[in-house]
Amino acid sequence: MANVRTALTIAGSDSGGGAGIQADLKTFSALGVYGTSALAAITAQNTIGVRAIFELPPNIVAAQIDAVVEDIGADAVKTGMLGNTPLIEVVADRIRAHGLSTLVVDPVMVAKSGDALLQPEAVAALRELLLPLALVVTPNRPEAEVLTGRPVTSLDEAREAARALVALGARNAVVKGGHAEGPAVDVLFDGREFHEYSAPRLDSRHTHGTGCTFASAIAAELAKGATVPEAVARAKAYLTAALERAPQLGHGHGPVHHFWALWKDEPPAASEASIWARATGQATPDAAPPARPAEPLKYEELLRTVGQMLDDSGDNLAVLDLWSHGVVIQSVGRKGPHEIQLGEIELESRRRAQRRGQGGAHDPQAGPPRFEWVLRVVGAELDRAGTQSRYGLTVSRESVSVDGAEGYHREFDAATLARLLREAVQRRRSTNRP
Numbered sequence: 123m124a125n126v127r128t129a130l131t132i133a134g135s136d137s138g139g140g141a142g143i144q145a146d147l148k149t150f151s152a153l154g155v156y157g158t159s160a161l162a163a164i165t166a167q168n169t170i171g172v173r174a175i176f177e178l179p180p181n182i183v184a185a186q187i188d189a190v191v192e193d194i195g196a197d198a199v200k201t202g203m204l205g206n207t208p209l210i211e212v213v214a215d216r217i218r219a220h221g222l223s224t225l226v227v228d229p230v231m232v233a234k235s236g237d238a239l240l241q242p243e244a245v246a247a248l249r250e251l252l253l254p255l256a257l258v259v260t261p262n263r264p265e266a267e268v269l270t271g272r273p274v275t276s277l278d279e280a281r282e283a284a285r286a287l288v289a290l291g292a293r294n295a296v297v298k299g300g301h302a303e304g305p306a307v308d309v310l311f312d313g314r315e316f317h318e319y320s321a322p323r324l325d326s327r328h329t330h331g332t333g334c335t336f337a338s339a340i341a342a343e344l345a346k347g348a349t350v351p352e353a354v355a356r357a358k359a360y361l362t363a364a365l366e367r368a369p370q371l372g373h374g375h376g377p378v379h380h381f382w383a384l385w386k387d388e389p390p391a392a393s394e395a396s397i398w399a400r401a402t403g404q405a406t407p408d409a410a411p412p413a414r415p416a417e418p419l420k421y422e423e424l425l426r427t428v429g430q431m432l433d434d435s436g437d438n439l440a441v442l443d444l445w446s447h448g449v450v451i452q453s454v455g456r457k458g459p460h461e462i463q464l465g466e467i468e469l470e471s472r473r474r475a476q477r478r479g480q481g482g483a484h485d486p487q488a489g490p491p492r493f494e495w496v497l498r499v500v501g502a503e504l505d506r507a508g509t510q511s512r513y514g515l516t517v518s519r520e521s522v523s524v525d526g527a528e529g530y531h532r533e534f535d536a537a538t539l540a541r542l543l544r545e546a547v548q549r550r551r552s553t554n555r556p
Contacts, residue, residue, distance in 0.1 A: 125529025127345040128156045130190055130222075131338060132183070132213055133202025133230070134163035134175075134239070140377025141331030146200060146338040148380035153342040153360065154512050158194055160186035162204055162213070169330055169372025175239070177205050180212040187216040197345035198224040200338050203239050207247040214251040224344050227256040227292070228337035229265050245269070254291030258350055260337045261287070262298045277307060284311035294350045296340075300332060310354050317351050319358045328368035328376035335378060336361045343514070346525050352516045355441045383443070425501035429493035432517075440493075444513040496522060499542040500534055507532075 129150050136142035143159050150157030162183050166174040190196065199222045204210045217225060229248055231240040240248070249269055253259055263274040266283040269290070274283045280297040287295035288311055299307040303323075310317040339357035340350075348356065364378035371377060379385075421444075432440055500522050504513065507530060516523045522534040534542075 126156050127154070127197045127342075128158060128195055129198045129200065129338070129341050129345045130158045130160065130187070130196040131200045131202065131341075132160040132162055132187065132204070133200070133228075133334070134165055134205070135161055136331070137166055138168040138330070138372070138377070140169065140371075141334045142202060145331040145334040145377070145380065146202065149335050149338040149360075150342050152380050152384065153339060153346075155197075155342040155345050156194075158190045158196065160190065162202075162209055165203075169374035169376050171374070172239075175205065177209060180208045183209060184212045184216050187213070187220070191216075191220045191222070196220075196222060198226065198341040200226045200228065200341040201252065202228050202334055202337070203230040204248070204252075205239055205244065206241050207244045210244055210247040210251055214255060217255050223257065224341075225256050225258075226337050226341040226344070227252050227259045228333055229259065229261050229269060230333065231265050231268060249290060253287065256292040256294075257344070258294045258296060258340055258354075259287055259292040260296045260298065260333065260340065262300055262333060266297045277309070280307075280309045281311065281316055284309050284316070287311075288313050296354055298333070298336065300329075308354065308358060310351060312350060317354070319355055321358060321362045324362075324365050326365060326368060327374070328370060328378065329365065330372075330375040330377050332361060332365065332378060335364060335380065346514070347531055348514070348516075348525065352441065352523070355516070356443065356514060359441060359443065421501035421504040422498055423501070425497035425504075426494055429495070429497035432493040432497075438518060440517045442513075442515040442517060444515060493517065493519060495543055496539055499539060499546055500524065502546065503532070503534075503542070
């Protein structure tokens with residue numbers, strides 16, 4: 123497979139699978155990136171607490187990094203639990219030696235259970251050695267307080283902490299809002315301006331590994347070529363959906379659902395040939411053969427319908443994750459992340475097509491740009507480009523950036539969108555189609 127993107131995680135192992143290396147690798151895979159790892163520590167932990175920690179010798183950690191980078195490479199790197207000064211020193215040394223500039227630093231200090239994961243004397247090493255190498259640093263509010271030496275109890279203080287982290291050497295800083303009251307607002311400072319990403323606060327104890335997942339999602343999106351603001355927006359949408367679909371495991375702080383977009387429940391009437399039916403004893407000898415699926419929507423019509431929904435919402439910017447089963451929309455301004463299943467889009471598309479047939483359709487070249495037409499012409503281009511397993515789109519009314527899981531990338535600026543729209547209108551008129 124050509125153009126496979128890679129991401130390396132340097133962190134600790136979580137035997138419960140919800141955080142650390144395990145969460146990072148799951149996130150990389152879920153977002154279409156090949157994940158590699160360098161283990162820095164082994165922990166014996168579950169959703170209730172950490173029972174034991176064994177930190178690997180620094181030379182073993184260095185050898186893992188060298189082995190991966192010298193052969194497979196790393197389009198992005200994410201660091202997590204680095205529990206002592208010698209580990210931080212050797213990781214910083216190997217990152218510099220290999221010129222790994224796309225580095226996301228998650229300054230892990232305390233487990234969700236409250237157990238310490240970073241020795242107090244190692245904070246200075248993290249601040250002085252890793253932060254200056256970071257493209258993005260992703261502390262929560264308590265971690266930002268430790269790194270900056272200032273209180274972070276409000277949104278204004280979170281902004282100032284992000285600014286202070288950039289002053290310490292990080293090129294971008296995201297101060298997460300998960301420990302605050304009200305909506306979860308993450309603040310990104312890119313050295314020039316602030317970007318804020320809000321999602322409704324979820325009342326759930328299943329939040330183990332959210333910091334690891336968020337940072338590794340940013341790294342995955344950066345590996346695919348996203349800008350930092352785009353990567354943070356997509357990571358926020360992915361994590362919010364993973365929190366909403368947490369699998370309810372364990373008796374303490376359970377994990378999120380990293381593969382929520384890929385694991386689909388089997389229909390109630392499972393066929394005899396279904397692996398799910400055989401495994402659960404639901405197979406029926408007289409089960410009818412599965413119905414032939416309807417002709418799937420082309421991206422042109424699918425994205426046109428999504429564009430109409432965005433026009434109805436009143437937003438001016440959106441980040442979309444487009445899969446074979448539907449679309450996850452991160453609408454910036456009015457609504458938080460939400461998933462629309464393919465069946466819903468098909469139904470809405472046909473409803474809107476019927477209404478268009480009754481008159482009252484919008485003139486695509488009249489008035490200000492509409493998402494409906496912007497996304498329709500982009501969808502037509504994706505239909506012509508060939509199948510990708512997944513697309514990520516950053517959309518405004520004047521431009522669209524598209525990345526495919528298998529290496530497709532295209533930027534549609536305002537002039538390109540206007541040209542494609544004119545050509546589409548001309549084709550429609552030449553064939554006398556309404």
